[in-house]
Amino acid sequence: MSKKNYYIGVDLGGSYTKIGLVNRFGKIIAKTVLTTNRYKRNQLIDEIVFSVKSFCLKKKIKTKDISGIGVGLPGLIDSRKGIVRYLVNIPGWKNVHMKRLLESKLKIKTFLDNDENVMTLGELHYGAGKNVKNLVCITLGTGVGGGIVINGKLYRGTDLVAGEIGHIPISESGPKCNCGGTGCIESYIGNRYLRKKLKRDLKKQKSLVKNLIKKSNYRLSLKLVDKAAKMGDRFAIEFWKDVGIKLGIMLTGVINFINPERIIIGGGVANAGKFLFGPLGMTINKRAMKIQRKSVKIVKARLGEDAGVIGAAVLAKERDIV
Amino acid sequence: MSKKNYYIGVDLGGSYTKIGLVNRFGKIIAKTVLTTNRYKRNQLIDEIVFSVKSFCLKKKIKTKDISGIGVGLPGLIDSRKGIVRYLVNIPGWKNVHMKRLLESKLKIKTFLDNDENVMTLGELHYGAGKNVKNLVCITLGTGVGGGIVINGKLYRGTDLVAGEIGHIPISESGPKCNCGGTGCIESYIGNRYLRKKLKRDLKKQKSLVKNLIKKSNYRLSLKLVDKAAKMGDRFAIEFWKDVGIKLGIMLTGVINFINPERIIIGGGVANAGKFLFGPLGMTINKRAMKIQRKSVKIVKARLGEDAGVIGAAVLAKERDIV
Secondary structure: OOOOOEEEEEEEOOOEEEEEEEEOOOOEEEEEEEEHHHOOHHHHHHHHHHHHHHHHHHHOOOHHHEEEEEEEEOEEEEOOOOEEEEEOOOOOOOOEOHHHHHHHHHOOOEEEEEHHHHHHHHHHHHOOOOOOOOEEEEEEOOOEEEEEEEOOEEEOOOOOOOOOHHHOEOOOOOOEOOOOOEOEOHHHHOHHHHHHHHHHHHHHOOOHHHHHHHHOOOOOOHHHHHHHHHOOOHHHHHHHHHHHHHHHHHHHHHHHHHOOOEEEEEOHHHHHOHHHHHHHHHHHHHHOOHHHHHHOEEEEOOOHHHHHHHHHHHHHHHOOOO | OOOOOEEEEEEEOOOEEEEEEEEOOOOEEEEEEEEHHHOOHHHHHHHHHHHHHHHHHHHOOOHHHEEEEEEEEOEEEEOOOOEEEEEOOOOOOOOEOHHHHHHHHHOOOEEEEEHHHHHHHHHHHHOOOOOOOOEEEEEEOOOEEEEEEEOOEEEOOOOOOOOOHHHOEOOOOOOEOOOOOEOEOHHHHOHHHHHHHHHHHHHHOOOHHHHHHHHOOOOOOHHHHHHHHHOOOHHHHHHHHHHHHHHHHHHHHHHHHHOOOEEEEEOHHHHHOHHHHHHHHHHHHHHOOHHHHHHOEEEEOOOHHHHHHHHHHHHHHHOOOO
16 A cells, blocks of 8 residues: 555634644644744745644654645635635735645645635535535634535535635524625624624623633633533523524524435534524424434534544545636 | 437426427427316326327327426425425415326336426526536526526425525514515515515505506506616606515625526516616625626526426436435
8 A cells, every 4th residue: 555645734814824644534643833923924834834844753654645735724725726715814925835835845735725615625625514415514613614515425516715704694674794795693792793792792781701801800601601610600591592593593594495304513612512503403393494403413513622633634635626 | 310319398386297309409289278277187197198199190209209208386496306305376386296197108218396496407508507617596586596507407305405595694683574584575575465565555655557467457456566666756766666675685696605607597477578687787896705696697597488398308318316
């Protein structure tokens, strides 16, 4: 059997850049984590190159034993051409031909895609979406993003920008969204909006969350709402219930429309666990069409912190960017 | 070249059943139209068999020159097994193995699907969706239904019920929908709801529509609103504008989510023409994401009355029910 059974997965994020050597079973066997904003763009690319070489030395393999490099990035990516159009929150990345740069330095085939698609690939192959043909993967973070799998393959859309699930409107008027739209689900349950809502609502109501915030030096964090919910705090429970209902209304549309087998939910907000998934499931049960809702399973993402690295390795393995 | 180049397309609808002999270029070369409710279920199937035989006699071909029969029906169809689960508004069709019945009588391979998928196939191959890879087809009628094409192929979903575009909610509360949901787009712009709204709104406002209704023996019809709009009637123009905006809000979600190349709109309400498509386009321009909205074209369905027959013939030609 060929030794060419390794892949590099790079998860280039706003805070951290994770670089992993991944075997053909989707297991990370070596990993480097860098703080993204410590490096300029070209330095960061050099660091990736350096990491790959270090992995090879450490694991006693040759760079030609690595079949491919996959990179997931938070922004607009031309995955066909391997060009980073721009990144959200990371300056200096306009129209960078990252595929060409890495390939010229390492002589390893390189593939890029946005972080949402990469996470979806990871969950599809090694996570909560294994053996599923039609699924939607959602990340609940600063933004609300997603990826779509149709007939077992990632669906990228006409301009490679499909999956913007955060920008499905759930109301005719509603708040103005960052994207320019109105009433998008992201403008209700994106982290930024949730923190604003938390601040506003706490002014009017009693809650354990207030004490928890005081204890953590007045640092407002959604994790504290999780904590308070677990302690039985009514305010906190209602807070997540509202998020679950709103997410459920949007997902009702997705479920009725594309009749998926599974919906996978990841990102920080998913950590609210049953306080989110309970009201979410109830909303879908109440609102979605019978056949559709009966067969769809709503589950938590499984790969956690490593989803980006593993998914990027899958991207390099699959090579089926159309 | 083989003579086996004919197909039968059957459009079994609530009012009429159309049976067509279609050539390999998608052209109807013979057609029968029956009034559906004049026949019991088995009679209707016999009539289809009879029509096929008559076509053969008239066109001097043999039944074995016909490669396949496609049937589109308004209801829940198990297209994999060729079973009609039930039909909306046509009694007597519960769990009918129509594929088996027709195949035993005619010895021609038979394929069934719901009318929305069949219409989508027709528009994809011979109508407004030719050479398009990713599209959504919508019918604005009593119900609001749709079909989805992904990478050039009809996407049927996990339980073969994908495409229920009428049951994407556009509001958190909103009216109760027939499907059991709340705030679905169909509950705003389905024909039944529009007629109710028309009645209600006409009580409060002045409009030419009132005179037109009087002239047509007090028969309320949405066509009269089209007519009044063309005559410059403010009420009628606002009426369609509201429909266009609501449809636009729902389609904004679809466009952001699946990034389609084209959206094809058919059904009676589409006849409102610019009075509908104008506000619809403006809403999408205002609300949808930039890249997605730039590449999507919103067009009227092209096959009109014959869409069902032609689409059903395509179903028989394609044979790719997965």
